[in-house]
Amino acid sequence: MVLDEVLRNQIDMVLRRQKASDLLDALSRGLFAACVTFACVRVLLGLLTGGQGGFIALLAAPAAGVTFILTTPRRKHTRLTAARYIDKQLKLQDRIATAVEHATLDHAARNRVEAWLFMDAANHTHLIDPVALVPLRSPAYARWSLPLLGLCVLLTLIPYPQGFTWQLGGSQLQHISKRADELLALADQLERIDPQNPHLGQLAHELRRVGELIREKQLPHSQANQLLRQLEQELQQSGDGGNIAGNSLGLDLARVQELTQSIRSINSGMYSQLSPQEQVALSQAQRNTTDADGYPGANRGTRGDDRQPEAHAGASGNAEENESDVGSTGSGSQPGDTGKQGSEEAGAGEDGFDPYGGFGLAGASDDFDDEMGYGAEGGSMAGTEGGSQGTTDYERQSDLNPGTERLSGQITDSGQYYSSPTSTTSIPGNQLRFPTADSSFFSLPGGVENAIQQENIPSAYQRWIRDYFTKIEPGADR
Amino acid sequence: MDNYGKVKRMALDSVPESVEVRRTLDKVRAEIGKAFVGQTDLVDQMIIALMCGGHVLLEGVPGLGKTLLVRTIGQVLELSFSRIQFTPDLMPADIIGTNVLLSTPDGERSFQFQKGPVFTHLLLADEINRATPKTQSALLEAMQEMRVTISGNTYPLPQPFFVLATQNPIEMEGTYPLPEAQVDRFMFKLYVHSPNLEDLRTIINRTTGDTVPEAGPVLSANRLLELQMLVREVPLAAHVRDAALEMVLATHPDTSQATPLVRQYVRLGASPRGAQSIVLAAKARALMHGRFNVSMEDIREVAPAALRHRVLLNFAAEADEIRVENILAEVMASAAAE
Numbered sequence A: 001m002v003l004d005e006v007l008r009n010q011i012d013m014v015l016r017r018q019k020a021s022d023l024l025d026a027l028s029r030g031l032f033a034a035c036v037t038f039a040c041v042r043v044l045l046g047l048l049t050g051g052q053g054g055f056i057a058l059l060a061a062p063a064a065g066v067t068f069i070l071t072t073p074r075r076k077h078t079r080l081t082a083a084r085y086i087d088k089q090l091k092l093q094d095r096i097a098t099a100v101e102h103a104t105l106d107h108a109a110r111n112r113v114e115a116w117l118f119m120d121a122a123n124h125t126h127l128i129d130p131v132a133l134v135p136l137r138s139p140a141y142a143r144w145s146l147p148l149l150g151l152c153v154l155l156t157l158i159p160y161p162q163g164f165t166w167q168l169g170g171s172q173l174q175h176i177s178k179r180a181d182e183l184l185a186l187a188d189q190l191e192r193i194d195p196q197n198p199h200l201g202q203l204a205h206e207l208r209r210v211g212e213l214i215r216e217k218q219l220p221h222s223q224a225n226q227l228l229r230q231l232e233q234e235l236q237q238s239g240d241g242g243n244i245a246g247n248s249l250g251l252d253l254a255r256v257q258e259l260t261q262s263i264r265s266i267n268s269g270m271y272s273q274l275s276p277q278e279q280v281a282l283s284q285a286q287r288n289t290t291d292a293d294g295y296p297g298a299n300r301g302t303r304g305d306d307r308q309p310e311a312h313a314g315a316s317g318n319a320e321e322n323e324s325d326v327g328s329t330g331s332g333s334q335p336g337d338t339g340k341q342g343s344e345e346a347g348a349g350e351d352g353f354d355p356y357g358g359f360g361l362a363g364a365s366d367d368f369d370d371e372m373g374y375g376a377e378g379g380s381m382a383g384t385e386g387g388s389q390g391t392t393d394y395e396r397q398s399d400l401n402p403g404t405e406r407l408s409g410q411i412t413d414s415g416q417y418y419s420s421p422t423s424t425t426s427i428p429g430n431q432l433r434f435p436t437a438d439s440s441f442f443s444l445p446g447g448v449e450n451a452i453q454q455e456n457i458p459s460a461y462q463r464w465i466r467d468y469f470t471k472i473e474p475g476a477d478r
Numbered sequence B: 001m002d003n004y005g006k007v008k009r010m011a012l013d014s015v016p017e018s019v020e021v022r023r024t025l026d027k028v029r030a031e032i033g034k035a036f037v038g039q040t041d042l043v044d045q046m047i048i049a050l051m052c053g054g055h056v057l058l059e060g061v062p063g064l065g066k067t068l069l070v071r072t073i074g075q076v077l078e079l080s081f082s083r084i085q086f087t088p089d090l091m092p093a094d095i096i097g098t099n100v101l102l103s104t105p106d107g108e109r110s111f112q113f114q115k116g117p118v119f120t121h122l123l124l125a126d127e128i129n130r131a132t133p134k135t136q137s138a139l140l141e142a143m144q145e146m147r148v149t150i151s152g153n154t155y156p157l158p159q160p161f162f163v164l165a166t167q168n169p170i171e172m173e174g175t176y177p178l179p180e181a182q183v184d185r186f187m188f189k190l191y192v193h194s195p196n197l198e199d200l201r202t203i204i205n206r207t208t209g210d211t212v213p214e215a216g217p218v219l220s221a222n223r224l225l226e227l228q229m230l231v232r233e234v235p236l237a238a239h240v241r242d243a244a245l246e247m248v249l250a251t252h253p254d255t256s257q258a259t260p261l262v263r264q265y266v267r268l269g270a271s272p273r274g275a276q277s278i279v280l281a282a283k284a285r286a287l288m289h290g291r292f293n294v295s296m297e298d299i300r301e302v303a304p305a306a307l308r309h310r311v312l313l314n315f316a317a318e319a320d321e322i323r324v325e326n327i328l329a330e331v332m333a334s335a336a337a338e
Helices: A005-049 A054-071 A079-090 A095-104 A112-123 A140-157 A170-193 A198-215 A221-240 A253-271 A276-292 A319-328 A337-350 A375-379 A388-400 A437-441 A444-454 A459-470 B016-035 B040-052 B066-076 B133-145 B197-207 B221-232 B238-249 B260-265 B272-288 B296-307 B315-319 B324-337
Strands: A408-412 A415-419 B055-059 B081-085 B097-103 B109-115 B122-126 B147-150 B153-156 B162-167 B186-191 B266-268
Touching: A005 A054, A005 A079, A005 A095, A005 A112, A005 A140, A079 A095, A095 A112, A095 B238, A170 A198, A170 A444, A444 A459, B016 B040, B016 B066, B016 B221, B016 B272, B040 B055, B040 B066, B040 B162, B040 B186, B040 B221, B040 B272, B040 B296, B055 B066, B066 B081, B066 B122, B066 B162, B097 B147, B109 B153, B133 B147, B133 B162, B186 B272, B186 B296, B221 B272, B238 B272, B238 B296, B238 B324, B260 B266, B260 B315, B260 B324, B272 B296, B296 B324
Parallel strands: B055 B162, B055 B186, B081 B122, B122 B162
Antiparallel strands: A408 A415, B097 B109, B147 B153
């Protein structure tokens, strides 16, 4: 006598449903654990970092869910355990389990009572309904999974207060505060350029807003760093007339570009008073003057697409010859207003202000390592190293102007006269442009600060020097 | 290797032997009920002990029908019945018998073994705790080995052989508590309780009338022996067996299964005989209830009767008035929770 096959099939069906139910239970637990983990990690990191950590939470959630599923001890289901479950649910007093167990025993001879037991168990087969016995229901706590999922979505969307990570990294905080001051100073100076210009006002407003955000510590330092870097990049690119790319910080780059174009249009008004030759001569003179004064980084601040037109008018004089060089630049033998203008601007270069500098915050490369090595250094004071890009330009410039020519002339009572073939060299494919004077002006505060720090100026005098330079306004010389 | 296949679906009623077993047991209960009113649990446990071939220790105050129950069982089972009233001056020879000197008409004299009252199927040892330990111990070999040894000669006892002993829980002066070895040989220790109002009314009606109902024979000795063999064939699932063993181990204070009360109040737990008694009695109970397997319910039902006289309490239990029943209730609850 053996156990009935129909009974065995019913038991096996119960067994399969038990396994499926356990799997469902494990998945529900995993989902629950994942949601709880996500919520906890998201909230914790969000509070710590001021809204960061969403991706980490997204990674931690499935990891926690899978770990929970794998580490949760699972019941081992066999035909015997299924039979015991059936007995318990149907109150069959261990009939089925005993029959299943004894059916697996390899008796030499089965006794009478065992045979009666198999028959008795088979007679109870009709009571076994696998679907009713093992309903595939998700556990009670799984009901909370959906609200938890909603909570997780909500937690990813809600704004978080300022993170505690602001309290970390005091040195970085100082740098950021310094950047904020510089941004605000830059905004002030933008407004002084042309208080009536709405574009400049808009740009100044944007800069001031960002600066205040940083100063009020409403941005995490990592985000502030990124913001500053990109802002400087945009400004630098704007000042250089390069492409403006990327707009991930909420700053309207199109507007920035538009505003910087406005700035350029203001500058062009100043340069438009000069003839092209005068403009070339002025630029060359300014550069030479700056180099001669021992500011090797001054010229390097120009961008690659800001290559200076080479006026081979012999404007390669040293600092002592500045004024006369400029005077003879361009037309070759016409001292006059233009020369005066050039000497004045060159003089500004002697004082440490690089007229070729673009927008930028001084010392950015020092503070933010190599990530910040933009052309802003070109506007910095002596000792500031130029970026690699500027260095390349400098070498290119040597390629364009492999040698200098000596001027010939004579000194008479009426003045000095020089004669030299005037020629210009154009860079194929590039448009020749001048760096804007006003754009260079914006690097003034940073340059001043650098100079003050590197020259070990006593703190009592630092304010005087700072005030002196901050009072310089481009519009006053116009 | 699994043994599965087509089972001919038939009602167990169509199997004559299984039907006959159940009917016989029902008849036994019904016949006993004619003379012994109420206390069906006690009667059932008595029948279970008989089906297992186990001895029973009945405890109850005088006048509750202990002797009547034993005598009725003897009548129903068609078994020879002897009664020994244990007293302090009772001697072992009064129980097991003795060699007597006989003289033949030829003048020859010889010793001849005179069988004592122990040579019977059903022995009622009334108030067994009033005899001296020496006399009590005379039953040891008879209860365990089903034989008696006198003067180097061994005499087997008739089969089946049951000892149904009674003891009075009151009037303990001048009594001799049974030695542990002898107590352990009783399969069950059963309490005889006072009848309730309904049972008492029935008792009065039956015994004070002009006719007293008598129980008739239902089961022969041979048939009872067959039933005893059948009981041992009842299948027992491993998890049910393990539950019984866990229960027995739980009565030992030095085991991991011990309950808090056991650890505090028990001096000695149940012996392996206790586990044997539980399993065998559970099998008999299953058969009596028309099942062919032992269930957890069977184990739980028979365990107290099989364990209560095997668990020895310490002095702290007596001081705190803790009874064995309290401890066994905790053990049962612990087993049920698992």
